[in-house]
Amino acid sequence: MSDFQTALELRDAIAAQHCSSTQAVQQMLNRIEQxxxxxxxxxxxxxxxAIQDAKRIDQKIAAGQPVGPLAGVPVAVKDNLCTTFGTTTCGSKMLEHFVAPYNAHVIERLQAADAIIIGKTNLDEFAxxxxxxxxxLRKTVNPWDSSRVAGGSSGGSAAAVAAGLCAASLGSDTGGSIRQPASFCGVTGLKPTYGRVSRYGLITYGSSLDQIGPLTRDTADAALLMNIIAGHDSRDSTSASESIAVKPDYLADLKQPINGLRIAVVPTLNAGAEASVQNAIEEALKVYQSLGAERIEITMPHFDYAIAAYYVIATAEASSNLARFDGVHYGYRSPNAGNYIEVYSKSRDEGFGxxxxxxxxxGTFALSSGYYDAYYVKALKVRNLIRQDFVKAFEKADCLMLPVSPTTAFKIGEKTDDPLQMYLADIYTIAVNLAGLPGLSVPCGFDAKNLPIGLQIITNAFTEDKLLRIGQMYQSVTDWHKRNLPL
Amino acid sequence: MSLNYNIIVGLEIHVQLATRTKMFCGCELEFGQPPNTRVCPVCLGMPGALPVMNKAAVEAAILTGLALNCTISRFTKWDRKSYYYPDLPKNYQISQYDLPLAENGYIEIPLEDGTSKKIRIRRAHLEEDAGKNTHTLGNFSAVDLNRAGTPLLEIVTEPDLNSPSEVRQLAQELQRIVRYLGVSEADMQKGHMRFEPNVNLHITQDGQVFKTPITEVKNLNSFRALERSIACEVNRQLDEFLATGKTLQIGNKSTYGWDDVNQMTVLQREKEEAHDYRYFPDPDLVPVAVSDEWLSRIASRLGELPLAMQQRFVRDYGLSDYDAQVLTAEKSTAVFFDAAVRCGAQPKRICNLLTQTGLKLANEKQTTVDALGISPGRLAALANMVEAGQISATSATVIFETMTQTDEDPAQIAEQKNLLQKNDAGEIEALIEQVIWENQKAVSDAKSNPKKAKKAMGFLMGQVIQKSKGQANPKIVAELLNRKLMA
Amino acid sequence: MNHQIDRQLVERAALLSRLELSESEIAQFSTQLSAIVEYIEKINTLHTEHVEPLAHCLPVHNVLRADEPRGSLSNAEALANAPDTIDGYFKVPKILDDNSGA
Incomplete structure (x- = not known):
């Protein structure tokens, strides 16, 4: 099987008319079918x-008209992003037939960039x-081993990139939902700073934690996608304006290595990962050191409390955000509802997994009277402590490096009976969301079962340009991200 | 047995703010549109849609808070109040919980005896309105969300009101204030202002004080209903106390609805439900900080408030309280009146012209007196002509009407229409001579028949004025005629 | 704090969140939520007297829009996803109680 092209390569090939968008899209559709x-x-x-859009782009290119930065390139988006075409299901029976009356901000941006949205990808219900x-609605497997999970919640977006079913995709990350599946599937995943990408049209899970970001073949593609989707949107009150953070050109200085890079590591944290993961991270750190980086060992005293705080904050917000799915105005309504109260209670019981x-x-429990201060307010305070840990870390270092996940992809069904065990595996990714920081997952090796391992890099808020450059330094001297599937 | 009681009433008031668009989206606020046509993804609570605060609503709320002598919070935020109801599409209402925009104020209300009373305001906060459920005769309810998301200012008073008429006075004064500020149309019939009184009695019986259970009264859509409902509740609670001896306890607050047909309060809900609204800060919105500069910019729009103006008109212009109240019922009238007086005319004359003619004309044309096409200067000129005896009061009305149609000054109109009064004694004396000559019988009655003197005098006056074609100044006619007959 | 999520707490949370849970769901959630809340309890071992709650990481305030119309959906668009409608309204089984909060 031939190497998968990156989005950038494909774009340039289409722009140079070495291949047409129609051909590229058709090939992709064929591969999807297969x-x-x-x-x-x-x-x-x-x-x-997609074919119609591709033909339109081909005509524009043939006519010499200006086209967008992703012209003709087939991309996929997670099915919690609203589109006026097709359904927006969130992987839920609740929204199985829901057609959004508007497009998400990022969908508008992809369309304005002349990208071809080829399909919408599977996810854990409501992310x-x-x-x-x-x-x-569907089972997604890991393209590297079909008996294993693709990770989540953006499992479909990660698997689609890994299996060559799109050139790049968008996912969303509330507690690791871009980085962890990227790691499990051996692709590059970026969770941007909170506020960097508009959440308008992203079906909300945890409003103060959710961010949309790219899953791609390499950091250059992530930079390309960020150029398209990042930036202020007046429809999202939590979208960062230019006065908060100027949006840079993420591709401009991407290939410029950072001299004297200071990398913070937390040895006690890394020790919690399985051996193959620990080894791969150590090897990656050596690569950076060979590029002149300095390794600084630090502690993150409150990191250990992140999961507990996260599962209070995220679920509290979710309990409120998901109240709107009630069988009254849209979505699933139970045929068994006798009165209007049952329209709520039966539709919600039957519609949600x-x-x-x-x-x-x-989340309802955490917000309810008598528990609000002990759980919700306390969790917000812990969140502040966690953010302060990062503030201190970035006084000493340019970035923090740690695993994405303590393990590689696990077996399907292995953890479904024990939700707490599933939650505890989010240990490395969750703190980043609580602190609102950008986090990047890049492939950094394989375990003995030939399953991909991800390295997580975290930098300060609104420094995705620097973060991507750090990732690029690694990818310019390694080829883990270019490994092809054993299919 | 001795028994007396005090009426204790506090009000919860919802004032619909007259912004152009809704609180969190760009849907236009228009009363009486077809159902579900002033709705968008945001106010429909569609998944992924996000709220963005309307600046005009915040400013209107602050302005009202200032007019109610409140302390304006320099830092405030938006909270979600969770409950399920079909007219509430998100199943939470965006409101303000622990940091209301305005607190600790008072409203000064005019009392019937001409004095005034200060009623303390506990708090005023902004929140979004719900839609409307229509309860049909069939086995279903119909939901219209046009109203959903309308900005409401919720004002809560302390229980400082002690009679039905005080409650009505407060309601009317508040209506006058918000109309002066231009922040609400404040039409009770249209639901722009909704009052929910909390009523109970403090009964002193044989030297011991008993407090009756508090009742909340709903469905009040006129000032009259508001006043009568309090009177009804007073009687009902008194009867109930005498029959059962029931007193105020935690949780025994009940809800009564106003039955406008039968003019009585009807029990709606026996006990207050133990609600758990799970308030928490809305993570989709960001806090509001009110700077000195912003606050003073808003305060500059405050202007003179109606009661202050009313009191000034009595004090400085010597008007009766009644006249001052009529003039200040609407800001446009009051301001126009004030301007005319400042142009140099006798206040009572201006007042008479405005209340007797101006308001009638404005009402016929469904406009305001300042929009009749007459400048305050010309109105003052007209008043001065009456004052100087140049025209009669009747002619003033005719001239006033004509002034609304032409661009001529009152003197020109009076001349054209031959309405100038004859003040020339010689000319009038000649007419009197003629009338005396023609009416000898009446003259002798006036002179020597005490029974008929008054009537005869009036007849002679009328004859003179008729001969002058209505132009003789009645004052001068009476004076000269008297002198002639006495001679 | 007692972290046992007993049946009563599960039923209360289910009522507040309008979920008509089955018997087996109530039992299962009682066990699972107890384990999760027991784990979450660890945040209460931290001293946070002088720590501000951090609801938001973004240091912004006063995001306000001008009071300008941005257009609305048509009635057909608004009701396109509705499970049941009547004459341009959303239709629900008859609401018997007045439970409006506003």
Whole structure:
């Protein structure tokens, strides 16, 4: 099997008319038809629409008209991003037939960049989960080993990139949902700073934690996607304006290595990962040291409390955000509802899967009278302590490096019976969301089972340009991200 | 047995702010539109849609807070109040919980005896309105969300009101204030202002004080209903106390609805439900900080408030309290009146012209007196002509009407229409001579028949004025006629 | 704090979140949520007297929009996803109680 092209390579090939967008899209659709029944990355495919869009782009290019920075390139988006075409399901029975009346901000940006949105990818229901097993609509497997999970919740977006079913994709990350599946599937995943990408049209899970970001073949593609999706949007009150943070050109200085890079590591934290992961991280650190980087060992005293704080804050917000799914105005309504109260209680019981209900219950409990201060307010204070840990870390170092996940992709069904064990595996990713920072996952090796391992790099808020450059330094001297599937 | 009681009433008031668009989205606020046509993804609570605060609503709320002598919070935020109801599409209402925009103020209300009373305001906060459920005769309810997301100012008074008429006075004064400020149309019938009184009695019986259970009264859509409902509740609570001896306890607050047809309060809910609204800060919105500069800019729009103006008109212009109240009922009238007086005319004359003619004309044309096309200067000129006896009061009305149609000054109109009064004694004396000559019988009655003197005098006056074609100044006619007959 | 999530607490949370749980769900959630809350309890071992709650990482305030119309959906668009409608309204089984909060 031939190497998969990066989005940048494909864009340039299309722009130079070495191949047409129509051809590229058609090839992608063929591959999806061939491979996706096994992988299960997509919830919907827009074949006709994609071909039409591709033809339009080809005509524009042939006519010498200016085109956008992703012209003709087939991309996929997570199915919690609202689109007026097709359904927006969130992987839930609740929204199985929901057609959004508007496009998400990032969808508008992709369209303005002349990208071809080829389909929408599977996810854990309402982005709640770390394996995509919580999707009520489809099973997604890890393209490297179909008996294993793709990670989650953006499992479909990660698997689609890994299996060559799109050139790049968008996911969302509330507690690791871009970085962890990127790590499990051997692709590059970036969770931007909170506020860097507009959440308008992203179906909310945890409002103060959610961010949309790219899953790509390499850091250059991530930079390209960030150039398209990042920036202020007046429809999202939490979107950072230019006065907060100027949006740079993420591709401009990408290939410039950072001299005297100071890398913080937390040895006690890394020790919690399985041996193969620890080794791969150590090897990656050596690569950076060989590039002149300095390694600084630090402690993060409150990191250990992140999961506990996260599962209070995220579920509290979710319990409120998901109250709107009630069978009255849109979405699933139970045929068994006799009165209007039952329209709520039966529709919600039947429309939501167990993990969503569990989190709604937990969040409702955390906000309810008598528990609010002990859990919700306390968790917000812990969140502040965690952020302060990062502030101190970035006084000493340019970035923090640690694993993405303590393990490589686990077996399907392995953890479904024990939700707490599933939550505890989010240890390395969650603190980043609580602190609102950018985090990057880059492939850094394989374990003995030939499963990909991810290195996580974290930098200060609104320094994705620097973060991507750090990632690029690594990818310019390693080829883990270019390994192809054993299929 | 001795028994007396005090009426204790506190009000919860919702004032709909007259912004152009809704609180968190760009849907236009228009009363009486077809159902669900002033809605968008945000106010429909569509998944992924996000709220953005309307600046005009914040400013209107602050302005009202200032007018109610409140302390304006320099830092405030938005909280979610969770409950399920079909007219509430997100199943939470965006409101303000622990940091209301305004606190600790008072409203000064005019009392019927001409004095005034200060009623303390506990707090005023901004929140979004719900939609409307229509309860049909069939087995279903119909939901219209046009109203959902309308900005409301919730004002809570301390229980400082002690009679039905005080409650009405407060309601009317508040209406006058918000209309002066231009922040609300404040039409009770249209639901722009909704009052929910909390009523109970402090009964002193044989030297012991008993407090009756508090009742909240709903469905009040006129000032009259508001006043009567309090009177009804007073009687009902007194009867209930005498029959049962029931007193105030935690949790025994009940809700009564106003039955406008039968003019009585009807029990709606026996006990207050133990609500758990799970308030928490809305993570989709950011806090509001009110700077000195912003606050003073808003305060500059405050202007003179109606009661202050009313009191000034009595004090400085010597008007009766009644006249001052009529003039200050609407800001446009009051300001116009004030301007005319400042142009140099006798206040009572201006007042008479405005209340007797101006308001009638404005009402006929469904406009305000300042929009009749007459400048304050010309109105003052007209008043001065009456004052100087140049025209009669009747002619002033005719001239006033004509002034609304032409661009001529009152003197010109009076001349054209031959309405100038004859003040020339010689000319009038000649007419009197003629009338005396023609009416000898009446003259002798006036001179020597005490029974008929008054009537005869009036007849002779009328004859003179008729001969002058209505132009003789009645004052001068009476004076000269008297002198002639006495001679 | 007692972190046992007993049946009563589960039922209360279910009522507040309008979830009509089955018997087996109530039992399962009771066990699972107890374990999760027991784990979460660890945050209460931290001293946070002088720590401000951090609801938001973004240091912004006063995000306000001008009071300008931005257009609305048509009635058909607004109701396109509705499970049941009548004459341009959303239709629900008859609401018998007045439980409006505003």
């Amino acid at each position: 491979v996706d029944p096994t992988v299960g990355a997509y919830l919907s495919i827009f074949a006709d629409r 709640m989960g770390s394996s995509t097993e919580n999707s009520a 167990p993990e969503v209900k569990r989190r709604i219950m937990l």
